[in-house]
Amino acid sequence: MDYLQILGNNHLTGTIKISGAKNASLPLIAMSILTKNRVVMHNVPHVADIKTLLKLLGNLGAEYTFEDETVIIDASRIVKTTATYDIVKTMRASILVLGPLLARFGHCEVSLPGGCAIGQRPIDLHLKALEQMGAQIEIKAGYVQAKAPEGLHGATIIFDKITVTGTANIIMAAALAKGETHIINAAREPEVVQLCEVLRDAGVKIEGIATAMLKIEGTNQELLHVEPFRIIPDRIEAGTYLCAGAITNSRLSISFANAAHLESVLAKLEEMGCCFEVTEHTITVIPTENLQPVKIVTQEYPGFPTDMQAQFVALATQANGVSIIEERLFENRFMHVSELQRMGAEITLNGNVATITGKTALSGADVMATDLRASSALVLAGLIAEGETNVHRIYHLDRGYDSLEKKLQSVGAHIKRLKE
Ligand code: UD1
Numbered sequence: 035m036d037y038l039q040i041l042g043n044n045h046l047t048g049t050i051k052i053s054g055a056k057n058a059s060l061p062l063i064a065m066s067i068l069t070k071n072r073v074v075m076h077n078v079p080h081v082a083d084i085k086t087l088l089k090l091l092g093n094l095g096a097e098y099t100f101e102d103e104t105v106i107i108d109a110s111r112i113v114k115t116t117a118t119y120d121i122v123k124t125m126r127a128s129i130l131v132l133g134p135l136l137a138r139f140g141h142c143e144v145s146l147p148g149g150c151a152i153g154q155r156p157i158d159l160h161l162k163a164l165e166q167m168g169a170q171i172e173i174k175a176g177y178v179q180a181k182a183p184e185g186l187h188g189a190t191i192i193f194d195k196i197t198v199t200g201t202a203n204i205i206m207a208a209a210l211a212k213g214e215t216h217i218i219n220a221a222r223e224p225e226v227v228q229l230c231e232v233l234r235d236a237g238v239k240i241e242g243i244a245t246a247m248l249k250i251e252g253t254n255q256e257l258l259h260v261e262p263f264r265i266i267p268d269r270i271e272a273g274t275y276l277c278a279g280a281i282t283n284s285r286l287s288i289s290f291a292n293a294a295h296l297e298s299v300l301a302k303l304e305e306m307g308c309c310f311e312v313t314e315h316t317i318t319v320i321p322t323e324n325l326q327p328v329k330i331v332t333q334e335y336p337g338f339p340t341d342m343q344a345q346f347v348a349l350a351t352q353a354n355g356v357s358i359i360e361e362r363l364f365e366n367r368f369m370h371v372s373e374l375q376r377m378g379a380e381i382t383l384n385g386n387v388a389t390i391t392g393k394t395a396l397s398g399a400d401v402m403a404t405d406l407r408a409s410s411a412l413v414l415a416g417l418i419a420e421g422e423t424n425v426h427r428i429y430h431l432d433r434g435y436d437s438l439e440k441k442l443q444s445v446g447a448h449i450k451r452l453k454e
Contacts, residue, residue: 038425040416041448046284048445052291053079053436054265058225061202066107067134074262079436119145133207163191188213196334211252223335269295277345279319287318298338327355344411350390351379357390370408373401398423403430
Protein backbone atom coordinates (compact mmCIF):
# COMPACT_ATOMS: atom_id res chain seq x y z
CA MET A 35 0.00 0.00 0.00
CA ASP A 36 1.21 3.52 -0.78
CA TYR A 37 1.56 6.35 1.67
CA LEU A 38 2.57 10.00 1.39
CA GLN A 39 5.54 11.37 3.26
CA ILE A 40 5.46 15.14 3.71
CA LEU A 41 8.22 17.24 5.20
CA GLY A 42 6.68 20.30 6.81
CA ASN A 43 7.27 24.03 6.76
CA ASN A 44 6.57 24.21 3.05
CA HIS A 45 6.42 27.40 1.09
CA LEU A 46 4.77 26.97 -2.30
CA THR A 47 5.12 28.99 -5.46
CA GLY A 48 3.85 28.61 -9.02
CA THR A 49 0.74 27.32 -10.73
CA ILE A 50 -1.18 24.07 -10.40
CA LYS A 51 -3.32 22.90 -13.30
CA ILE A 52 -6.76 21.76 -12.20
CA SER A 53 -8.07 18.51 -13.67
CA GLY A 54 -11.56 17.77 -14.87
CA ALA A 55 -14.19 17.15 -12.23
CA LYS A 56 -14.54 13.58 -10.99
CA ASN A 57 -18.13 14.22 -9.96
CA ALA A 58 -19.02 15.54 -13.41
CA SER A 59 -17.26 12.69 -15.20
CA LEU A 60 -19.01 9.92 -13.25
CA PRO A 61 -22.63 10.72 -14.24
CA LEU A 62 -21.52 11.48 -17.80
CA ILE A 63 -19.82 8.10 -18.06
CA ALA A 64 -23.04 6.48 -16.80
CA MET A 65 -24.95 8.61 -19.31
CA SER A 66 -23.13 6.85 -22.16
CA ILE A 67 -25.50 3.91 -21.49
CA LEU A 68 -28.23 6.06 -23.08
CA THR A 69 -26.33 6.59 -26.33
CA LYS A 70 -26.13 4.90 -29.72
CA ASN A 71 -22.81 6.46 -30.79
CA ARG A 72 -19.29 6.47 -29.35
CA VAL A 73 -19.18 9.10 -26.65
CA VAL A 74 -15.98 11.16 -26.52
CA MET A 75 -15.25 13.09 -23.34
CA HIS A 76 -12.15 15.21 -22.85
CA ASN A 77 -10.52 16.45 -19.65
CA VAL A 78 -11.37 13.36 -17.61
CA PRO A 79 -9.22 13.08 -14.47
CA HIS A 80 -7.01 10.05 -13.88
CA VAL A 81 -8.48 8.99 -10.58
CA ALA A 82 -9.47 5.58 -9.27
CA ASP A 83 -13.22 6.26 -9.19
CA ILE A 84 -13.30 6.89 -12.94
CA LYS A 85 -11.42 3.67 -13.62
CA THR A 86 -13.86 1.80 -11.37
CA LEU A 87 -16.92 3.07 -13.24
CA LEU A 88 -15.31 2.34 -16.62
CA LYS A 89 -14.60 -1.19 -15.42
CA LEU A 90 -18.23 -1.55 -14.41
CA LEU A 91 -19.34 -0.44 -17.90
CA GLY A 92 -16.81 -2.85 -19.40
CA ASN A 93 -18.36 -5.69 -17.38
CA LEU A 94 -21.74 -4.78 -18.82
CA GLY A 95 -20.34 -5.14 -22.34
CA ALA A 96 -19.40 -1.56 -23.24
CA GLU A 97 -16.07 -0.92 -24.97
CA TYR A 98 -13.93 1.97 -23.83
CA THR A 99 -10.52 3.58 -23.98
CA PHE A 100 -9.00 6.07 -21.53
CA GLU A 101 -5.89 7.70 -22.97
CA ASP A 102 -4.33 10.96 -21.90
CA GLU A 103 -7.42 12.71 -20.56
CA THR A 104 -9.89 11.42 -23.12
CA VAL A 105 -12.42 8.70 -22.51
CA ILE A 106 -14.21 7.11 -25.46
CA ILE A 107 -17.11 4.78 -24.69
CA ASP A 108 -19.10 2.64 -27.06
CA ALA A 109 -22.09 1.45 -25.05
CA SER A 110 -24.09 0.29 -28.06
CA ARG A 111 -23.32 -3.36 -27.41
CA ILE A 112 -24.10 -3.57 -23.71
CA VAL A 113 -25.36 -7.08 -23.09
CA LYS A 114 -25.54 -7.33 -19.31
CA THR A 115 -27.60 -5.31 -16.88
CA THR A 116 -26.11 -6.37 -13.54
CA ALA A 117 -23.77 -4.09 -11.59
CA THR A 118 -22.11 -6.54 -9.25
CA TYR A 119 -21.20 -6.09 -5.59
CA ASP A 120 -17.44 -6.44 -6.11
CA ILE A 121 -17.41 -3.12 -8.02
CA VAL A 122 -20.26 -1.24 -6.35
CA LYS A 123 -18.78 -1.82 -2.87
CA THR A 124 -15.63 0.05 -3.88
CA MET A 125 -17.53 3.09 -5.13
CA ARG A 126 -20.99 4.22 -4.10
CA ALA A 127 -21.40 6.38 -7.20
CA SER A 128 -21.82 3.12 -9.17
CA ILE A 129 -25.49 3.60 -8.32
CA LEU A 130 -25.45 6.11 -11.21
CA VAL A 131 -25.95 3.24 -13.66
CA LEU A 132 -29.33 2.35 -12.14
CA GLY A 133 -31.41 5.04 -13.89
CA PRO A 134 -29.81 4.68 -17.34
CA LEU A 135 -29.83 0.85 -17.36
CA LEU A 136 -33.46 0.72 -16.32
CA ALA A 137 -34.48 3.39 -18.83
CA ARG A 138 -32.75 1.64 -21.73
CA PHE A 139 -33.35 -2.04 -21.00
CA GLY A 140 -36.48 -2.03 -18.84
CA HIS A 141 -34.74 -4.07 -16.14
CA CYS A 142 -31.48 -4.15 -14.19
CA GLU A 143 -29.89 -5.36 -11.01
CA VAL A 144 -27.54 -3.07 -9.11
CA SER A 145 -25.84 -4.09 -5.91
CA LEU A 146 -26.74 -1.96 -2.89
CA PRO A 147 -23.69 0.15 -2.06
CA GLY A 148 -23.56 -0.74 1.65
CA GLY A 149 -21.98 1.29 4.46
CA CYS A 150 -19.83 4.35 4.05
CA ALA A 151 -17.23 5.98 6.29
CA ILE A 152 -18.92 9.38 6.28
CA GLY A 153 -22.48 8.31 7.03
CA GLN A 154 -25.33 6.01 6.10
CA ARG A 155 -25.90 7.41 2.63
CA PRO A 156 -29.16 5.64 1.73
CA ILE A 157 -30.52 5.55 -1.85
CA ASP A 158 -34.20 5.54 -0.90
CA LEU A 159 -34.87 8.78 -2.81
CA HIS A 160 -33.45 7.32 -6.05
CA LEU A 161 -35.67 4.24 -5.68
CA LYS A 162 -38.84 6.11 -4.74
CA ALA A 163 -38.48 8.40 -7.75
CA LEU A 164 -37.94 5.48 -10.14
CA GLU A 165 -41.04 3.77 -8.71
CA GLN A 166 -43.02 6.92 -9.45
CA MET A 167 -41.78 6.59 -13.03
CA GLY A 168 -43.26 3.09 -13.29
CA ALA A 169 -40.44 0.89 -11.98
CA GLN A 170 -41.13 -2.14 -9.82
CA ILE A 171 -38.31 -2.43 -7.34
CA GLU A 172 -37.37 -5.22 -4.98
CA ILE A 173 -34.36 -5.52 -2.74
CA LYS A 174 -33.15 -9.12 -2.87
CA ALA A 175 -29.87 -10.66 -1.81
CA GLY A 176 -28.24 -7.26 -1.46
CA TYR A 177 -29.31 -6.12 -4.91
CA VAL A 178 -31.76 -3.54 -6.18
CA GLN A 179 -33.77 -5.51 -8.71
CA ALA A 180 -35.66 -3.10 -10.90
CA LYS A 181 -38.12 -3.78 -13.69
CA ALA A 182 -40.16 -1.55 -15.93
CA PRO A 183 -41.67 -3.94 -18.48
CA GLU A 184 -43.63 -1.13 -20.14
CA GLY A 185 -40.66 1.26 -20.00
CA LEU A 186 -40.40 4.23 -17.66
CA HIS A 187 -42.89 7.07 -17.90
CA GLY A 188 -42.68 10.71 -16.94
CA ALA A 189 -43.72 11.71 -13.42
CA THR A 190 -43.56 14.57 -10.96
CA ILE A 191 -40.73 13.83 -8.57
CA ILE A 192 -40.43 15.88 -5.41
CA PHE A 193 -37.17 15.13 -3.66
CA ASP A 194 -37.63 15.40 0.13
CA LYS A 195 -33.92 16.15 0.37
CA ILE A 196 -31.57 17.49 -2.25
CA THR A 197 -29.56 14.59 -3.61
CA VAL A 198 -26.81 15.00 -6.20
CA THR A 199 -26.52 11.47 -7.59
CA GLY A 200 -30.27 10.98 -7.02
CA THR A 201 -31.00 13.97 -9.26
CA ALA A 202 -28.50 12.72 -11.87
CA ASN A 203 -30.06 9.24 -11.86
CA ILE A 204 -33.55 10.59 -12.41
CA ILE A 205 -32.44 13.07 -15.09
CA MET A 206 -30.90 10.17 -17.02
CA ALA A 207 -33.94 7.94 -16.50
CA ALA A 208 -36.25 10.77 -17.58
CA ALA A 209 -34.22 11.41 -20.73
CA LEU A 210 -35.31 8.04 -22.16
CA ALA A 211 -38.72 7.79 -20.47
CA LYS A 212 -42.08 8.28 -22.19
CA GLY A 213 -43.46 11.75 -21.52
CA GLU A 214 -42.50 14.61 -19.29
CA THR A 215 -40.76 14.41 -15.92
CA HIS A 216 -40.72 17.26 -13.46
CA ILE A 217 -38.03 17.19 -10.78
CA ILE A 218 -38.74 19.49 -7.87
CA ASN A 219 -35.99 20.26 -5.35
CA ALA A 220 -33.36 19.11 -7.83
CA ALA A 221 -29.64 19.44 -7.04
CA ARG A 222 -28.06 22.45 -8.77
CA GLU A 223 -24.41 21.43 -8.50
CA PRO A 224 -22.35 22.45 -11.58
CA GLU A 225 -21.78 18.74 -12.23
CA VAL A 226 -25.55 18.17 -12.50
CA VAL A 227 -25.80 21.24 -14.73
CA GLN A 228 -23.20 19.78 -17.09
CA LEU A 229 -25.12 16.51 -17.31
CA CYS A 230 -28.25 18.47 -18.29
CA GLU A 231 -26.32 20.51 -20.85
CA VAL A 232 -24.83 17.45 -22.53
CA LEU A 233 -28.26 15.81 -22.72
CA ARG A 234 -29.80 19.04 -24.04
CA ASP A 235 -27.09 19.24 -26.72
CA ALA A 236 -28.01 15.66 -27.66
CA GLY A 237 -31.57 16.78 -28.36
CA VAL A 238 -33.31 16.03 -25.04
CA LYS A 239 -35.68 18.88 -24.17
CA ILE A 240 -34.74 20.10 -20.69
CA GLU A 241 -36.04 23.27 -19.07
CA GLY A 242 -34.88 24.83 -15.82
CA ILE A 243 -31.22 23.85 -16.10
CA ALA A 244 -29.27 25.11 -13.04
CA THR A 245 -32.51 25.63 -11.10
CA ALA A 246 -34.21 23.43 -8.51
CA MET A 247 -37.10 22.68 -10.91
CA LEU A 248 -36.28 20.63 -13.98
CA LYS A 249 -38.66 19.64 -16.75
CA ILE A 250 -37.43 16.84 -19.01
CA GLU A 251 -39.16 15.49 -22.10
CA GLY A 252 -38.14 11.86 -22.61
CA THR A 253 -37.36 10.22 -25.96
CA ASN A 254 -39.47 7.10 -25.30
CA GLN A 255 -36.43 4.80 -25.37
CA GLU A 256 -34.86 6.27 -28.48
CA LEU A 257 -31.13 6.24 -27.83
CA LEU A 258 -29.19 9.52 -27.97
CA HIS A 259 -26.44 10.81 -30.21
CA VAL A 260 -23.94 12.75 -28.08
CA GLU A 261 -21.30 15.07 -29.53
CA PRO A 262 -17.79 15.21 -27.95
CA PHE A 263 -17.58 17.43 -24.87
CA ARG A 264 -15.10 18.61 -22.25
CA ILE A 265 -15.55 17.90 -18.53
CA ILE A 266 -15.77 21.03 -16.35
CA PRO A 267 -12.89 21.77 -13.93
CA ASP A 268 -12.92 20.09 -10.54
CA ARG A 269 -14.05 22.76 -8.08
CA ILE A 270 -13.12 20.64 -5.05
CA GLU A 271 -9.59 20.01 -6.30
CA ALA A 272 -9.35 23.74 -7.04
CA GLY A 273 -10.59 24.65 -3.54
CA THR A 274 -8.14 22.21 -1.96
CA TYR A 275 -5.13 23.83 -3.67
CA LEU A 276 -6.36 27.31 -2.77
CA CYS A 277 -6.37 26.09 0.83
CA ALA A 278 -2.81 24.81 0.29
CA GLY A 279 -1.78 28.36 -0.65
CA ALA A 280 -3.65 29.85 2.30
CA ILE A 281 -2.33 27.40 4.91
CA THR A 282 1.31 27.68 3.79
CA ASN A 283 1.04 31.46 3.42
CA SER A 284 2.07 31.13 -0.23
CA ARG A 285 1.00 33.05 -3.29
CA LEU A 286 -0.21 30.09 -5.31
CA SER A 287 -2.07 30.04 -8.63
CA ILE A 288 -4.41 27.47 -10.04
CA SER A 289 -5.17 27.31 -13.74
CA PHE A 290 -8.10 25.90 -15.73
CA ALA A 291 -10.41 26.47 -12.77
CA ASN A 292 -13.81 28.12 -12.87
CA ALA A 293 -14.14 30.82 -10.22
CA ALA A 294 -17.91 30.98 -10.72
CA HIS A 295 -18.20 27.45 -9.27
CA LEU A 296 -16.09 28.39 -6.25
CA GLU A 297 -17.96 31.43 -4.94
CA SER A 298 -18.77 30.08 -1.49
CA VAL A 299 -15.22 28.75 -1.02
CA LEU A 300 -13.60 32.00 -2.15
CA ALA A 301 -15.96 33.95 0.11
CA LYS A 302 -14.86 31.95 3.17
CA LEU A 303 -11.19 32.32 2.28
CA GLU A 304 -11.78 36.07 1.92
CA GLU A 305 -13.46 36.16 5.35
CA MET A 306 -10.30 34.53 6.67
CA GLY A 307 -8.21 37.35 5.20
CA CYS A 308 -7.03 35.97 1.87
CA CYS A 309 -7.35 37.95 -1.36
CA PHE A 310 -7.55 36.72 -4.94
CA GLU A 311 -6.57 37.69 -8.42
CA VAL A 312 -8.97 36.10 -10.84
CA THR A 313 -8.54 35.91 -14.62
CA GLU A 314 -10.60 33.83 -17.03
CA HIS A 315 -8.84 30.56 -16.21
CA THR A 316 -6.50 31.39 -13.33
CA ILE A 317 -7.11 32.11 -9.68
CA THR A 318 -4.21 33.30 -7.52
CA VAL A 319 -4.54 33.27 -3.77
CA ILE A 320 -2.80 36.16 -2.04
CA PRO A 321 -2.44 34.82 1.47
CA THR A 322 -2.29 36.53 4.83
CA GLU A 323 0.02 35.90 7.77
CA ASN A 324 -2.90 36.68 10.05
CA LEU A 325 -5.65 34.22 9.14
CA GLN A 326 -8.96 35.06 10.79
CA PRO A 327 -11.32 32.47 12.29
CA VAL A 328 -14.38 31.49 10.30
CA LYS A 329 -17.93 30.16 10.70
CA ILE A 330 -19.02 27.60 8.13
CA VAL A 331 -22.16 25.55 7.62
CA THR A 332 -22.03 22.96 4.83
CA GLN A 333 -24.91 23.09 2.40
CA GLU A 334 -25.98 22.03 -1.03
CA TYR A 335 -24.71 24.11 -3.96
CA PRO A 336 -24.44 27.07 -4.14
CA GLY A 337 -23.80 26.83 -0.39
CA PHE A 338 -20.47 25.81 1.11
CA PRO A 339 -19.62 22.27 -0.11
CA THR A 340 -19.34 19.41 2.36
CA ASP A 341 -16.47 18.18 0.16
CA MET A 342 -14.42 21.24 1.32
CA GLN A 343 -15.26 20.93 5.02
CA ALA A 344 -12.26 18.81 6.06
CA GLN A 345 -9.78 21.10 4.27
CA PHE A 346 -11.20 24.14 6.09
CA VAL A 347 -10.95 22.35 9.43
CA ALA A 348 -7.23 21.94 8.71
CA LEU A 349 -6.95 25.58 7.62
CA ALA A 350 -8.82 26.82 10.70
CA THR A 351 -6.11 25.34 12.94
CA GLN A 352 -3.91 28.18 11.63
CA ALA A 353 -6.45 30.99 12.16
CA ASN A 354 -6.03 33.28 15.15
CA GLY A 355 -9.17 32.58 17.17
CA VAL A 356 -12.10 30.20 17.39
CA SER A 357 -13.65 28.81 14.20
CA ILE A 358 -16.94 26.92 14.12
CA ILE A 359 -17.62 24.46 11.33
CA GLU A 360 -20.95 22.67 11.13
CA GLU A 361 -21.51 19.62 8.90
CA ARG A 362 -25.10 19.40 7.73
CA LEU A 363 -24.97 16.80 4.96
CA PHE A 364 -23.28 13.74 6.37
CA GLU A 365 -23.58 12.54 9.96
CA ASN A 366 -20.09 11.11 10.36
CA ARG A 367 -17.84 13.36 8.36
CA PHE A 368 -15.38 14.43 11.02
CA MET A 369 -13.01 11.47 11.09
CA HIS A 370 -10.11 13.75 10.14
CA VAL A 371 -10.54 15.56 13.47
CA SER A 372 -8.95 12.86 15.60
CA GLU A 373 -6.02 12.61 13.19
CA LEU A 374 -5.54 16.41 13.22
CA GLN A 375 -5.67 16.30 17.04
CA ARG A 376 -2.80 13.82 16.95
CA MET A 377 -0.83 16.48 15.07
CA GLY A 378 -1.55 18.99 17.83
CA ALA A 379 -4.75 20.66 16.60
CA GLU A 380 -7.13 21.99 19.25
CA ILE A 381 -10.54 20.84 18.09
CA THR A 382 -13.62 19.88 20.05
CA LEU A 383 -16.48 18.01 18.46
CA ASN A 384 -20.05 18.34 19.57
CA GLY A 385 -22.32 16.30 17.35
CA ASN A 386 -21.96 17.74 13.89
CA VAL A 387 -20.16 20.91 15.01
CA ALA A 388 -16.38 21.25 15.20
CA THR A 389 -14.89 24.09 17.23
CA ILE A 390 -11.32 24.79 16.25
CA THR A 391 -9.09 27.00 18.34
CA GLY A 392 -6.03 28.48 16.65
CA LYS A 393 -3.44 29.17 15.95
CA THR A 394 -1.70 25.95 16.95
CA ALA A 395 1.69 24.74 15.86
CA LEU A 396 1.17 21.33 14.27
CA SER A 397 3.75 18.60 14.52
CA GLY A 398 4.33 15.84 11.98
CA ALA A 399 2.89 12.42 12.80
CA ASP A 400 1.74 9.16 11.25
CA VAL A 401 -1.89 9.69 10.34
CA MET A 402 -4.55 7.64 8.64
CA ALA A 403 -6.71 8.80 5.76
CA THR A 404 -10.33 7.80 6.38
CA ASP A 405 -12.16 9.16 3.38
CA LEU A 406 -11.39 11.07 0.24
CA ARG A 407 -11.56 14.67 1.45
CA ALA A 408 -10.35 13.87 4.96
CA SER A 409 -7.17 12.65 3.29
CA SER A 410 -6.50 15.99 1.64
CA ALA A 411 -7.02 17.78 4.97
CA LEU A 412 -4.21 15.66 6.43
CA VAL A 413 -1.96 16.56 3.49
CA LEU A 414 -2.69 20.26 4.06
CA ALA A 415 -1.81 19.87 7.75
CA GLY A 416 1.37 17.99 6.82
CA LEU A 417 2.49 20.87 4.59
CA ILE A 418 2.86 23.15 7.60
CA ALA A 419 3.60 20.70 10.41
CA GLU A 420 6.99 20.66 12.04
CA GLY A 421 8.89 17.58 10.85
CA GLU A 422 7.61 14.55 8.97
CA THR A 423 4.01 13.56 8.38
CA ASN A 424 3.13 10.20 6.88
CA VAL A 425 -0.40 9.95 5.52
CA HIS A 426 -1.38 6.28 5.30
CA ARG A 427 -4.21 4.60 3.39
CA ILE A 428 -4.05 7.09 0.56
CA TYR A 429 -6.14 4.86 -1.66
CA HIS A 430 -8.91 7.15 -0.42
CA LEU A 431 -7.06 10.14 -1.84
CA ASP A 432 -6.36 8.35 -5.12
CA ARG A 433 -10.11 7.93 -5.62
CA GLY A 434 -10.49 11.62 -6.33
CA TYR A 435 -7.24 13.58 -6.68
CA ASP A 436 -5.35 13.30 -9.95
CA SER A 437 -1.54 13.22 -9.32
CA LEU A 438 -1.80 15.14 -6.05
CA GLU A 439 1.80 14.63 -4.98
CA LYS A 440 3.16 15.50 -8.45
CA LYS A 441 1.09 18.68 -8.58
CA LEU A 442 2.26 19.72 -5.11
CA GLN A 443 5.89 18.83 -5.92
CA SER A 444 5.68 21.07 -9.00
CA VAL A 445 5.04 24.09 -6.74
CA GLY A 446 7.83 23.18 -4.34
CA ALA A 447 6.21 20.94 -1.73
CA HIS A 448 8.33 18.27 -0.06
CA ILE A 449 6.00 15.36 -0.62
CA LYS A 450 6.75 11.82 -1.78
CA ARG A 451 4.71 8.70 -2.50
CA LEU A 452 6.29 5.68 -0.80
CA LYS A 453 5.42 2.01 -0.28
CA GLU A 454 4.53 0.77 3.23
C1 UD1 B 1 -22.52 13.63 -4.04
C2 UD1 B 1 -21.05 13.74 -4.34
C3 UD1 B 1 -20.25 13.84 -3.05
C4 UD1 B 1 -20.78 14.98 -2.19
C5 UD1 B 1 -22.28 14.88 -2.00
C6 UD1 B 1 -22.88 16.09 -1.32
C7 UD1 B 1 -20.80 12.54 -6.42
C8 UD1 B 1 -20.33 11.31 -7.11
N1 UD1 B 1 -20.65 12.56 -5.09
O1 UD1 B 1 -22.72 12.43 -3.30
O2 UD1 B 1 -18.89 14.08 -3.38
O3 UD1 B 1 -20.17 14.93 -0.92
O4 UD1 B 1 -22.93 14.76 -3.29
O5 UD1 B 1 -22.58 17.25 -2.02
O6 UD1 B 1 -21.26 13.47 -7.04
N2 UD1 B 1 -29.75 11.01 0.90
C9 UD1 B 1 -30.84 10.28 1.36
N3 UD1 B 1 -31.45 9.43 0.48
C10 UD1 B 1 -31.06 9.29 -0.81
C11 UD1 B 1 -29.95 10.04 -1.27
C12 UD1 B 1 -29.32 10.90 -0.39
O7 UD1 B 1 -31.22 10.38 2.52
O8 UD1 B 1 -31.68 8.50 -1.56
C13 UD1 B 1 -29.05 11.93 1.83
C14 UD1 B 1 -27.59 11.54 2.07
O9 UD1 B 1 -27.47 10.57 3.08
C15 UD1 B 1 -26.98 12.88 2.46
C16 UD1 B 1 -27.75 13.87 1.57
O10 UD1 B 1 -28.95 13.21 1.20
O11 UD1 B 1 -27.23 13.16 3.79
C17 UD1 B 1 -27.01 14.32 0.34
O12 UD1 B 1 -26.51 13.18 -0.33
P1 UD1 B 1 -26.30 13.14 -1.91
O13 UD1 B 1 -26.42 14.50 -2.48
O14 UD1 B 1 -27.18 12.07 -2.49
O15 UD1 B 1 -24.80 12.67 -2.01
P2 UD1 B 1 -24.18 11.82 -3.16
O16 UD1 B 1 -24.93 12.09 -4.41
O17 UD1 B 1 -24.01 10.41 -2.72
